[in-house]
Structure formats: C-alpha cells, structure tokens
Amino acid sequence: MLDADFFRRWITATAASVDREAQRLTALDSAIGDADHGSNLQRGFAAVLATLEKEAPDTPGAVLSLAGRQLISTVGGASGPLYGTLLRRAGKVLGDAPEVTEAQLAEALRAGVDGVKALGGAAPGDKTMLDALIPAVDALGEGFDAARRAAESGAVETTPMQARKGRASYLGERSIGHQDPGATSSALLIAALATAAEGGSDE
C-alpha cells in the first residue's frame, strides 16, 4: 500500500530530478521553444516542496491536490496548468483514503492524463508530454520500473515527430529532430515514482 509519505517522496524526488536536469530541459526548450522549461519547473517544484512542508497534508489525495494547486499558482506558461491539472485530477480520484494500492494510483494517473488531454487538446503523436505519459500509464500495471522505461522511450520517440501543439508547433517541420522538453520532464516525473518506491527521494 502507498501512503501519504510515499507521495511526498515521489514529489520530492521529482523536484530533485527537475533540479538536476533543469539545464537540459532548458536546452531542449531553446531548440524548439523559448528556453525556460527547466527554470519554470524548478520554480514550481520548489514552491510545491515548501507548501508540502508547511501544510503537511496527510493523505495521498491531499498531497497531489496541494502539489497541483501550487504548480498552477507558480509555474505559469502551459506547463503550470497542465502539470497542475495532472496532479489535481489524480488527487481528486484518490479522495481522502489514507492509503491506496498501486492499481488505484494507476487509475488516478489515467484520470489525470485524461485531464491533460482535455485541457491541452493534444493527441498522441503531437510531440507533447502526453507522448511520455500515456505509455507510462499503460505500463504502470507492470510496475514502476516498467512505467519509467515506457516514459523514457516515449520521450525519446518524440524526436522525429512534428509538433502540433504549443510553441514548438510554430516551427512546422523545423521541430523535427528535437526531443520534446515536456515529454522529457514528464519522464522525470514518472521515473521519480520508481525512486519513491525504492524508499528514496533522491535528495
């Protein structure tokens, strides 16, 4: 069973890997976007950690809802509302249960991903965060490591795609040949699940 502490470790591990990879995310974003994905997520997750510390939510649902709200309030751009909706929607599905199963987490994340789809209007293959998130959620039934691998290869597979959503879409064919920064950060979020399951938060 996964308790609030697991979810806190998940978010903490995500924040740590966003910190570590911020330069790379920004470099990817500078090729096909506006060179701020790393710094925006860094700012957002730093604020999330601070608010988790302060408000100490005590259920898995409350951790995710609070994290999502804080991302919406601090990140801006498209990633704030999209990542915020992903976590808030998942948190809502988990409700106020003190512990949840891995299957319930998978179901909640699927609802979160549906929320991202509805909000951003993107489809698989559009070169967005969905290209990492959808395969990851599909693979969650086989465990966190399988989800991590699916997300990572999903992110790599965005390289030959032509962007159809977000700022990269303005480039048309010139967006081909670059890995999508949003899919890359989504893979970090999923990989952090495996870290949390190993008991660490990667700090």
Added chain:
Amino acid sequence: MKMLINVPETVVADALRGMAAAYPDLNVDVENRVIVRRDAPVAGQVGLVSGGGSGHEPLHGGFVGPGMLAAACPGEVFTSPVPDQMARAAAAVDSGAGVLFIVKNYTGDVLNFDMAAELAEDEGIQVGKVLVNDDVAVADSLYTAGRRGTGATVFVEKIAGAAAAEGQPLERVEAIGRQVNDSSRSFGVALGAVTTPAKGSPTFDLPPGELELGIGIHGEPGRERRPMMTSGEIADFTVHAILDDLAPRGPVLVLVNGMGATPLLELFGFNAEVQRVLSERGVAVARTLVGNYVTSLDMAGASVTLCQVDEELLRLWDAPVRTPALRWGM
C-alpha cells in the same frame, strides 16, 4: 552576454519596482505582480485586464491607464502569468460592469486566463474575453497552436479601452475588441536572436548576413531564413505577406513596431518603405504608429501590423488615452 540586471531571478520584480517609482498613476503590486490604474474600479466602466510573459515591454503594463487597460499581469520572462494574478486583477478593477480579458493566443496564456476566468466568475464577476491572433506567419490549422497574438494587441487594447471609457457595456466592448482583432494582421522579422536573462546566451543561432522571416516575440525561430535584405525588400515581403491574408476595403492603422534592439532611425526608414508598398498596393493609411510597443527583449528586427478601420474604430483609436507608453488627447 552583458545585461543591466542584478540577478536573473529578480528581473521582473526589479522592473515592477522601477515602474512603480516612475508612474505614480499606477498601483503596482510587486509581490502579487498586478499593475492596476490607481483610480480603479471606475464606476460604470468595464475593466480591461491583459497580461502575458514579461519581456515585451511596454506591453502590457505600459498600457495601463485611462482609455486603455485597467490592469495588467506580468508573468516571468516569456512565460504567461498564473491564474491567481488575473483573478486578483479582475477583483481590483470590477465596478460591477464586468471585466474583459485580452489574451494573446499562446497555449499558456489561454490556459491560465481560462482558469482565471473560472475563479473570477466564482466570485460573481462577469468576464468577457478577446483572443488576439494576428500573426500571419503561422499557418492557422489543426497542425499548429494557431496564429500568435502580436502587434494587434496594441490596437485591441487601445480601441476596446476607448469603448470601455465611454461606458459601453461588456458585450459591446468585447465585440469591438474582436472586430479589431479580426481586422488586424501582423508579420515580423528578426535580424538577430534574443537572449533571455535566465539563459544568458541567444535562444537561436542566426548567422551574420542572414535574417529570419516570420518570427514570434519569444525568441522562437521563424519559418524561413534568407540572406540579409534591404529595408525596402523587407517591407515588400512583409506587407505582401499581410495583404495576401487581408484585403482592406477601407483605410488602415499601421503599426511599425521595433522588437527591442532596432534603433528608431532604422524603424522610421522602414516605415517609409512600408508606406511606399501600401501606396503601391492602393491601401489608404489612416494613422501610423512607429516605435517599440510589443518587443522581444533585445531582439533586433521589426514587425508590421495593419488594422482595417471604419469610422467608429478610427474615432475610438483617436479618443484620449493616458498610459505610460501611449498618451494623447488628455
């Protein structure tokens, strides 16, 4: 790249403190990042609220004041503001007549303004929205995020702001704003890339001797790169690109807009060429504005925006306005 800043993390807050010191007519909330005209809410007037990433100054904060915006919400550099900012601005400027959000068409801006509209409506504030999408360089299709909002934002904010100042109701101010957007088209070129404070080096690589056609205002590269052209050749290309998409049946407003690092000497020379092409194409010019209005940090280059106007829109364009960056008649 040398910059006149302290540290990248505080550029937006530092600029807001400076604006507060320069413009006592504005109420600048540095912590919450909302710029509001000091006399807001104005009884009986719709409050115009706009916002977007920082780095486009004087847009939007420089257009806050009587006859234009009631409030502006600056985000981080090239990053849309968050919903809390617009919700706070809406609450500050709503007199009961409602607020109009003016949103440039970028995925982030649209999402954050939509979330803010929900928050404001939950508080009982009536919210209208005008989406600005004037950039003809982007193919408006299922395969892009749609046309970007650029120079037409100045026309929308000024003209809808004049309608709001006359006490016209929200539906009418919103309809006028949409009419201005629908009547406007823009196209921009870059002679040099942009450097954001956070990155510190140019966001794309534009070799000497080349220019980028169809650029946006966030350092996103354009659609096409060519060997450097003369001001006259650029004017031909730019105006033709616009007129391929907009066949004005009446006179136009012209905005020849600097991107931030192109001197006014060059912008005026470019305007002469733009006016030449318009005259060759038989397009009558009602008013012209030349200067840095919708910038992209230190990018060199310019954009042209045309807006077809009828007598009513022209009357509203000429109406008095008093903001830091646009000021006449009062």
